[in-house]
Amino acid sequence: MMLIHVNKYDTPECETLAETAKKSIRTPDSLGLDRCIQCGACTASCPAARFTDYSPRQLVKRVLENDRSVLEDESIWSCFYCYSCNLRCPRNNSPVTIVQVLRQMAINEGIGLERLAYFVEIGEYLAENGASKIPGPGVRNMERDLGESWIEFKRDLESIRAELGLKPRDIRDTGSEVRAILEGTGFFEREKWIRAGGRGNVSALSHSASPETVNRETASHETPQCGV
Ligand code: SF4
Numbered sequence: 001m002m003l004i005h006v007n008k009y010d011t012p013e014c015e016t017l018a019e020t021a022k023k024s025i026r027t028p029d030s031l032g033l034d035r036c037i038q039c040g041a042c043t044a045s046c047p048a049a050r051f052t053d054y055s056p057r058q059l060v061k062r063v064l065e066n067d068r069s070v071l072e073d074e075s076i077w078s079c080f081y082c083y084s085c086n087l088r089c090p091r092n093n094s095p096v097t098i099v100q101v102l103r104q105m106a107i108n109e110g111i112g113l114e115r116l117a118y119f120v121e122i123g124e125y126l127a128e129n130g131a132s133k134i135p136g137p138g139v140r141n142m143e144r145d146l147g148e149s150w151i152e153f154k155r156d157l158e159s160i161r162a163e164l165g166l167k168p169r170d171i172r173d174t175g176s177e178v179r180a181i182l183e184g185t186g187f188f189e190r191e192k193w194i195r196a197g198g199r200g201n202v203s204a205l206s207h208s209a210s211p212e213t214v215n216r217e218t219a220s221h222e223t224p225q226c227g228v
């Protein structure tokens with residue numbers, strides 16, 4: 001599978017998984033990945049680990065061992081970003097941030113694309129309307145879990161708002177601005193690629209957003225340099 005639309009700030013091409021994680025725009029310079037003592041506090045506080053085979057402690061270990069098979073491990077998709085591991089780690093490590101980089105690396109290689117359908121739907125709606133929404137599968141889950149009362153509540157939203165003295169919902173004309181952001185960050189190219197199941201033209205190893213448009217915290221991240 002060829003790489004497509006790889007964001008060099010998000011997943012810089014480095015020798016090792018650990019270097020890529022440390023140099024990613026997502027992670028701070030203070031990330032304690034190398035300081036992990038395998039204490040397991042992250043896994044002990046992880047709700048996903050409680051109900052699945054996922055273990056943030058093991059994930060960090062595999063990253064430090066440069067075990068690239070972790071990119072194909074289904075368990076990296078179990079995290080749901082509650083950030084408990086981030087708060088509990090005594091070494092200022094952040095498994096939740098590392099797992100985000102790993103997921104993006106997996107996606108770059110065409111792994112786990114089917115998991116993006118939900119989020120692509122959000123992006124498409126955002127581009128069209130300038131506002132977010134709960135995608136179809138999410139609505140169906142809420143209907144299943146909350147029953148008819150929820151859908152009735154949703155249908156009655158405007159009258160409930162009126163009863164509470166709130167104005168009708170007003171989605172301002174932010175569509176063009178949102179579309180420009182999505183265009184600039186390469187969303188539409190990736191959307192097509194994902195919808196095509198990972199097939200299509202290969203683009204350069206960066207997206208069209210210039211470094212100036214990327215909100216970077218420190219100068220050392222300006223151009224990710226692996227191994228530095
Ligand atoms: S809590 Fe921090 S130091 Fe402990 S295993 Fe997890 S990442 Fe490593």
Ligand code: SF4
Pocket residue numbers: 042045046047048049056078079080081082083084085086095096
């Ligand atoms: S953010 Fe993810 S890895 Fe961290 S505790 Fe929550 S579910 Fe677990």
